[in-house]
Amino acid sequence: MMEVSLIEAATWLLQQQDIGILCHQSPDGDTLGSGSALCRALRSLGKRAQVLCSDPIGKRFAFLFEGLEEQQFEPKAIVAVDVADEQLLGSLQPVYGGKIQLCIDHHPSNTHYAERWFVNPQASAACEVMYSLIPLLGVKIDIAIASDLYTGIATDTGCFQYINVTPRTFRxxxxxxxxxxxxxxINHAMFATKSRERLQLEREALNTVEYFRNGEIAVITLTRKMVKESGAADEDTDGIASIPRCIEGVHVGVTIKEKADDLVKVSLRAPQPYNASEICAKFGGGGHPGAAGCAIHCGVKEAKKQLVAAISQYLEEI
Amino acid sequence: MMEVSLIEAATWLLQQQDIGILCHQSPDGDTLGSGSALCRALRSLGKRAQVLCSDPIGKRFAFLFEGLEEQQFEPKAIVAVDVADEQLLGSLQPVYGGKIQLCIDHHPSNTHYAERWFVNPQASAACEVMYSLIPLLGVKIDIAIASDLYTGIATDTGCFQYINVTPRTFRxxxxxxxxxxxxxxINHAMFATKSRERLQLEREALNTVEYFRNGEIAVITLTRKMVKESGAADEDTDGIASIPRCIEGVHVGVTIKEKADDLVKVSLRAPQPYNASEICAKFGGGGHPGAAGCAIHCGVKEAKKQLVAAISQYLEEI
Structure with a gap:
């Protein structure tokens, strides 16, 4: 396990053949965009390369893989992109866990699980790192690679809205x-397109908003029944998580998604100076200061109680 | 009436004293941001300058005027910023109509009503023009002016999301x-903050969505009763207009706001390649290709009928 420079990472990559590029589970624009960009770059060098992910790539991100036909081969080199921890590989974890030779990432919480890792926490997105890495491979960024990278940067910054945007991001x-x-x-597809089902789910979600601590905490609850009746896909539920954070006066926005009778997934969103990641860590989760998540093994009601208590304590102490 | 270069505009401004800076009615971040930035620049040169607007400045934009105490004087020079037509001056039109000596704008639809005008339709915002103009006055852009300009650029581009963003905008x-x-x-205040009342109105609005032409046209209707019962302010209704455009498959999104028994205000939003401005022009309105508006003197039902007919014809012909 060693930290490498970007040049060392590029030099190592140039020595490899048959490269498997791992994305994290519930893939977003950044993990897929860095994956497809790196895949295009490696293939342009005559290497075989394939993006691998535990979950299917939704319709929304299909354009990132245009022109990248599937290649069948046994990967000899394993690279992870935008993957903060091996646990986030989902069903690929048992296959590739402990075997990752290079990790390219931007999460400050990266657990340095790979043989060699380059992590730049100043980068808004893994795609920002990839923008520097690809030219070091001797590959010119073409319009397809550029679109992949733009998608990752735009989605990880909320279209240049979040605190992770730097002058370099804009340049x-x-x-x-x-x-x-x-x-x-790309922006229209990423930020301005909602399915009718998503819109229906949003209406349902808005009916569940509850306020705590004089409106400093807002909680939305999505039951399995609500999701099912709206006809919304799992990816439709993601955007819902930003709603409670956006309410005036709210310091921490919480979205509780019921997954089973005794399992909920929680999304926390917090504007500066509040830190969603710190709160989620109390429940074994993590993420970024602005957006983090965790899973709690209990029902919706109990989860709400525990979360409100933990967040209240956090707000008390800050 | 003559077109001037930016240097000529700056040279003229340097010769003036007691400058009134006019913003358009229903002021947005760009007209206010360019106004306050220019006002700060002129005051730093020892001139008296004052931003003038027919409507009160909402709480949301108050920060643009921090440190700019009101100055009482009879304006000797009149400048309009981000004002495409004199009609848009609202109650200031009878006072200053025909007397505007300089107009700085970015609207392609600018009607060249001012004695001298500089209009750059390639600029994403009037604030982008102001970014070039202020240094020509010999004024260094400080953090207050920079914040004003950023606000105008961010709001007029939907936080760098719309088609008007260029490489220059990012730089x-x-x-x-x-x-x-x-x-x-600033982004949190502009894009990610909704009042509880706005959220309530959004829920009501979602209940009114109607689809026409196989879902290519989506219409939201806001009655006076809905707005009143939600407790939402007039500025809260603005954001609602982007909802119908965002529904998958929609080519033109329509929001009809009932203003009186026989008056509605209409907001049209259209992704590329559709042109909301062209459609609104049929009703005597205008704006940008992506976002435009008009007023129709009739009730909500009749307006909906006329709009759906006109948009259907437009979509037929395109």
Whole structure:
């Protein structure tokens, strides 16, 4: 296990053949965008490369893999992108756990599980790291790679809205735009498109908003019944998590998703200076200061009680 | 009436004293941001300057005027910023109509009503023009001016989401960030904060969604009763307009706001390649391709009928 420079990472990659690129489970635009960009770069060097993920790639992100036909081979080199911990590999964890040779990431919480790792916590997205790595492979960023990278940066920053945006993020975006990225089209698909089912679920969700601590905590609850009746897909539920955080006066926004009788998944969102990741850590979860998550083995009511208590204590102490 | 270069505009401004800066009615972040930035720049040169607007400045934009105490004087020079037409001055139109000596704008639809005008339709926001103009006055952009400009650019681009964003927009944003603009704080206030009343109105609005032409047209209707019962302010209703456009498969999103028994205000939103401005022009309105508006003198039902007919015809012909 050793930290490497970006040049060392590139040099190592250039020596490999048949590369498997692992994305994290419940894949987002950044893990898939860095995966597809790296895959395109390696293939352009005549290598076999394949993006691997435990979950199917939703319709929303299918465009990232346009022109990248599937290649069948036994991976000899294993790279993880935007994966903070092996646990996040989902069903790929038993297969590749302990065998990851290179990790490229931007999560400060990265657990340095890989043989060699390059983690830049100043980067808004793993795709921002990839923007620097790909030219070191001797590959010119073309419009397809640029679109992959733009997608990762845009989605991980909430379209340049979050605190992780730096001057460098904006300058990279300027250069990607000049390479011909169809940014308005990507933005529309990423940020401005909701299915009718998602809209229906949103209406249901809005009916469940509860306030605690004089409106400093807002909680939305999504039961399995609500999700089922709306016809919404699992990815539709993701965007719901940003709703409670957006209510005026709210310091911590909570979305509780019922997964089973005794299991809930929790999404926490917090504006500065509050730290959602710190709160989720109390429940064995993690993430970023602005957005974090955890799972709790109990029913919805009990989870709400525990979360409100923990967040109240956190707000008391801050 | 003559077009001037930015240097000519700056030279003229440097010769003026006691400058009134006019913003458009229902002021947004761009007209107010360019107004306050120019006002700060002129005052730093020892001139008296005052931003003038027909409507009160809402709580949301109050921060743009921090440190800009009101100055009482009879304006000798009149400048309009981000004002496409004199009609948009609201109650200031009878006072200043025909007397505007300089107009700084970015609307392609600008009607060239001012004695001298500089209009850059390639600029995402009037604030992008102001970013070039202020240094020509010999004024260094400080953090207050930078925050004003950032606010105008961010709000007019939907936080860097719309088609009007260019590489230059991103590069300016990078430089404003380096000047110390508290972008996450501004973004949170502009894009991620909804009052409880707004949330309530949103829920009501979602109940009114109607689809036409196989879901290519989506219409939301806000009656006076709904707005009143939600307790939402007029500015709360603005954001609602983006909801119908965001539904998957929708080409034109329509929001009809009932203003009186025989008056509605209409907001149209359209993703590329559809042009909301062209459709609104049929009703005597206008705006940008992505977002436009008009007023129709009739009731909600009749307005819906006319709009759906006009949009259907437009979609037929495109």
């Amino acid at each position: 990279i975006a300027a250069e990607l735009l000049e390479l011909g990225v169809p940014a308005p089209k | 300016i944003a990078a430089e404003l960030l380096e000047l110390g603009v508290p972008a996450p704080k």
